[in-house]
Amino acid sequence: MSIHKAGRRLMHDVPLKFVRKHVTGGGGRGVNASLSLTSMIDFLVVTVVFLLMTFSASGETPVSKGVNLPKAENTLDMIDAPIVSITGSQVMVDGAPAGNTRAIEEAKRLQRVDELFNILKSKRELWKTTHPGKDFPAVVVLQVDQEVQAIVVKSVFQTAAFAGYPNVSFMVNSIPKTTH
Amino acid sequence: MGGVSVDSGGKGGRRALDSEINMIPMIDLLMVTISFLLITAVWSHMARLNADAQVPGPPQPTELTNVPPEKQLHIEMRGADKFVLIWKQSGTVISTVDVPRKDVVTVEGTTRVVRFPDLAAKVASEWNTVATHKSESDTKFDQAILHTDNETPYGAIIGVIDAVYQVHRPYKKGSKVESMPAFNMTFAVN
Numbered sequence: 001m002s003i004h005k006a007g008r009r010l011m012h013d014v015p016l017k018f019v020r021k022h023v024t025g026g027g028g029r030g031v032n033a034s035l036s037l038t039s040m041i042d043f044l045v046v047t048v049v050f051l052l053m054t055f056s057a058s059g060e061t062p063v064s065k066g067v068n069l070p071k072a073e074n075t076l077d078m079i080d081a082p083i084v085s086i087t088g089s090q091v092m093v094d095g096a097p098a099g100n101t102r103a104i105e106e107a108k109r110l111q112r113v114d115e116l117f118n119i120l121k122s123k124r125e126l127w128k129t130t131h132p133g134k135d136f137p138a139v140v141v142l143q144v145d146q147e148v149q150a151i152v153v154k155s156v157f158q159t160a161a162f163a164g165y166p167n168v169s170f171m172v173n174s175i176p177k178t179t180h
Numbered sequence: 181m182g183g184v185s186v187d188s189g190g191k192g193g194r195r196a197l198d199s200e201i202n203m204i205p206m207i208d209l210l211m212v213t214i215s216f217l218l219i220t221a222v223w224s225h226m227a228r229l230n231a232d233a234q235v236p237g238p239p240q241p242t243e244l245t246n247v248p249p250e251k252q253l254h255i256e257m258r259g260a261d262k263f264v265l266i267w268k269q270s271g272t273v274i275s276t277v278d279v280p281r282k283d284v285v286t287v288e289g290t291t292r293v294v295r296f297p298d299l300a301a302k303v304a305s306e307w308n309t310v311a312t313h314k315s316e317s318d319t320k321f322d323q324a325i326l327h328t329d330n331e332t333p334y335g336a337i338i339g340v341i342d343a344v345y346q347v348h349r350p351y352k353k354g355s356k357v358e359s360m361p362a363f364n365m366t367f368a369v370n
Contacts (some may be wrong), residue, residue, distance in 0.1 A: 079228070
């Protein structure tokens with residue numbers, strides 16, 4: 001095997017010099033290419049503006065684990081009120097245990113949930129003490145899984161009403177209105 | 181790279197007039213802002229459907245004594261095949277209408293959404309013919325009361341309440357005419 005002079009070998013067999021120069025990328029073009037940042041900055045600014053407009057400073061209303069909320073179209077905005085959630089057979093008020101609904105499910109009749117009643121009543125008394133002279137809003141929000149039976153919802157609803165919260169709201173996931 | 185050239189257009193000086201604004205900190209800031217906003221974004225929108233228990237409140241000093249009882253729409257959801265719409269006034273039945281139950285079920289994500297468009301249409305036509313509070317200057321609601329059996333799933337109850345709240349009517353707020361739900365919903369425990 002003969003010894004060759006050191007140098008470029010790749011695409012050396014392309015016969016025409018001007019074609020070889022073209023395909024091997026040779027020529028007078030500079031190695032440094034400047035990148036236009038204007039469109040990228042425009043895109044970033046538009047994204048920031050969109051996200052700022054849709055940003056909610058109040059945060060998300062906590063949904064208990066295991067609760068699959070139903071969806072509805074004709075809804076109202078959420079309000080600040082005690083949240084009574086029913087997860088399985090466990091009743092909770094603002095995340096704290098407040099009895100269970102097993103007895104209601106077994107008996108299949110309307111019953112008061114005593115622990116829930118006492119907690120709601122004490123919350124009401126506390127509100128009245130901390131807001132003297134103001135009208136009590138008497139609102140409670142029910143956070144219930146969509147498969148829970150009506151008898152359980154009725155029992156919790158009635159317990160809340162008897163504890164001084166007759167204005168009951170049902171928490172749902174809001175969906176856009178459809179045209180029928 | 182990463183700079184914007186600003187040609188000041190000067191002539192004859194010793195220092196170069198073509199300076200660059202460093203864009204990298206600005207891009208970094210935008211990226212961090214976007215990351216923060218994306219992480220803290222709330223994509224599911226919680227909302228509520230209002231209902232009340234019709235419990236009498238404390239006596240008001242200016243309470244009216246001779247107020248005629250209002251008409252109320254009772255929605256019976258006890259059968260698997262039909263709804264019954266009953267207009268009552270102080271216990272007297274004014275009219276009764278049967279509405280065939282047609283559940284329109286769609287699955288959105290993991291949630292089964294039940295809608296009752298036929299019921300919504302019938303409630304709207306009933307409100308047009310029987311309801312009391314129709315005037316644009318009247319801001320009171322007509323009352324609808326939902327009765328269900330004990331086994332009905334909560335998702336279906338929400339479907340019915342949503343159908344009733346679909347009926348809207350105009351009302352005057354100052355010089356503007358706005359839209360409000362025609363009914364206020366009560367969930368009966370019997």
